[in-house]
Amino acid sequence: MKRLITAAVLLPLVILFILKATVFQFSLLVFLLSLLGLDEFYRMALPHRRAEGRGAALAGAGSVFVIFSGSPAIPLLTLTALVLVFSLVALFRLKEIRQAAPDVALILTGFLYVPLLLAHLVLVRALPHGTSWLFLIMVIVMAGDSFAYYVGSSIGKTPLYPAVSPKKSVEGALGGLAGSVSGAVIAKFTFFPELSLVHCFGAALVLGVLGQLGDLFESLIKRSCGVKDSGSIIPGHGGVLDRIDSILFAAPAAYYYAYFLF
Numbered sequence: 001m002k003r004l005i006t007a008a009v010l011l012p013l014v015i016l017f018i019l020k021a022t023v024f025q026f027s028l029l030v031f032l033l034s035l036l037g038l039d040e041f042y043r044m045a046l047p048h049r050r051a052e053g054r055g056a057a058l059a060g061a062g063s064v065f066v067i068f069s070g071s072p073a074i075p076l077l078t079l080t081a082l083v084l085v086f087s088l089v090a091l092f093r094l095k096e097i098r099q100a101a102p103d104v105a106l107i108l109t110g111f112l113y114v115p116l117l118l119a120h121l122v123l124v125r126a127l128p129h130g131t132s133w134l135f136l137i138m139v140i141v142m143a144g145d146s147f148a149y150y151v152g153s154s155i156g157k158t159p160l161y162p163a164v165s166p167k168k169s170v171e172g173a174l175g176g177l178a179g180s181v182s183g184a185v186i187a188k189f190t191f192f193p194e195l196s197l198v199h200c201f202g203a204a205l206v207l208g209v210l211g212q213l214g215d216l217f218e219s220l221i222k223r224s225c226g227v228k229d230s231g232s233i234i235p236g237h238g239g240v241l242d243r244i245d246s247i248l249f250a251a252p253a254a255y256y257y258a259y260f261l262f
Helices: 002-020 023-045 050-069 073-092 097-118 120-125 130-155 170-188 197-225 240-260
Strands: 159-161 165-169
Touching (some): 002 023, 002 130, 023 097, 023 120, 023 197, 023 240, 073 097, 097 120, 097 240, 120 130, 120 240, 130 165, 130 170, 130 197, 130 240, 159 170, 165 170, 165 197, 197 240
């Protein structure tokens, strides 16, 4: 019930915000999600380096705004600066020398995993039909997640990847893909008429597969860190990363699909 109430409150607010927000205002939402998600990642992966984790979360999330720089060199400069600064932080705030390399690797992985991938949502929003593409991502991911859950719960027998997510099944994954395709077709006949049926199937399969892989990848991280949820900020849903794990992998695919193929 808590899960349903939270979704009933948050989902309309997110839809309204996407409809009304400018590209820059939408980037503020992406910044907030990046900040919270990256902080959760460092809280799981580097619990012994909370000060560095908070600083890295803020710096990494702030890199989202380099999209508006207008220069192709600025994003590369920003990534270079993040690598150099937090490598030096590890060098001069040494705690245990055997742990230094894993700590640096995890800090840099966080930059690539959360803000780099999530920033593609801002690029999607800036495209022609950008708002429709954002809603299409949501529909494909959410429909896929719902179908996978109900199909897997009903007839799932073949384990998909038990070492990472014991409850997921092959039947559930295939049901999720069917749900993603169905969601894309519904999107075409409701809010995205410019989408052809070929693109419905193409985008749904690409984003649906990557969305499920994104969910599995976050499960891998949580199991590796020995936690059940990435956080508890969203009642009934866990942490921010638990809610955007599929979108992290689907957002870049949506942008490049729309940019090169649509």
